[in-house]
Amino acid sequence: MLASDSLLTGIAEGRFDLGMTDSSVSHEGIRTEALLETQAICVLHRQHRLASRDEIRVEDLHGEDFIALSRRHSSRAAIDRLLAREGILPNRVLESSTNVSVIEFVREGLGLALLNPFPLIHQIGPEIVMRPFLPMLGYRTDFVLPSSRAPSAATMAFMQAVRNSFDRTAYPTSTLPPDTK
Numbered sequence: 001m002l003a004s005d006s007l008l009t010g011i012a013e014g015r016f017d018l019g020m021t022d023s024s025v026s027h028e029g030i031r032t033e034a035l036l037e038t039q040a041i042c043v044l045h046r047q048h049r050l051a052s053r054d055e056i057r058v059e060d061l062h063g064e065d066f067i068a069l070s071r072r073h074s075s076r077a078a079i080d081r082l083l084a085r086e087g088i089l090p091n092r093v094l095e096s097s098t099n100v101s102v103i104e105f106v107r108e109g110l111g112l113a114l115l116n117p118f119p120l121i122h123q124i125g126p127e128i129v130m131r132p133f134l135p136m137l138g139y140r141t142d143f144v145l146p147s148s149r150a151p152s153a154a155t156m157a158f159m160q161a162v163r164n165s166f167d168r169t170a171y172p173t174s175t176l177p178p179d180t181k
Contacts, residue, residue, distance in 0.1 A: 008027055021141070030144050030145070035141045035142055040116065054131065059086065062090065064112055066111050067092075068094070070095050116139040
């Protein structure tokens with residue numbers, strides 16, 4: 001786990017063979033290969049007043065305690081644009097640099113958040129519920145590789161193993177790579 005800028009620098013410099021990111025990548029030293037497309041989910045403590053809803057809509061966020069990702073995340077700009085366009089003002093109580101810490105703040109009941117469900121969907125635990133968020137906000141997770149060299153056989157085998165490991169029922173609103181099992 002690295003900050004996206006550190007990951008991308010390491011890939012471009014050839015220090016790392018492979019990475020995964022849901023940040024937008026534009027760098028001559030890096031090539032991307034699509035892994036997964038998902039839709040944003042709203043994560044809430046199971047006792048939150050909105051937890052009984054089947055879906056969370058943008059207008060539901062107005063005035064709610066909200067845990068935001070830091071501005072270095074590309075998804076933050078998309079969320080901020082949506083909220084501004086709709087005139088929605090959540091009560092931003094925290095800002096965090098990682099999805100893992102956002103989940104922990106939600107677990108403590110400090111607010112709700114909008115996140116990419118991958119890869120955290122299996123690590124959330126019983127205290128937290130996930131609800132589809134509307135309007136849909138898309139995420140794309142890519143493998144990132146150095147553009148200066150072809151991936152090794154081990155790297156290609158690992159990428160295929162990751163693709164083959166997906167539980168196709170865990171991401172119902174997502175686009176997964178073709179089933180190659």
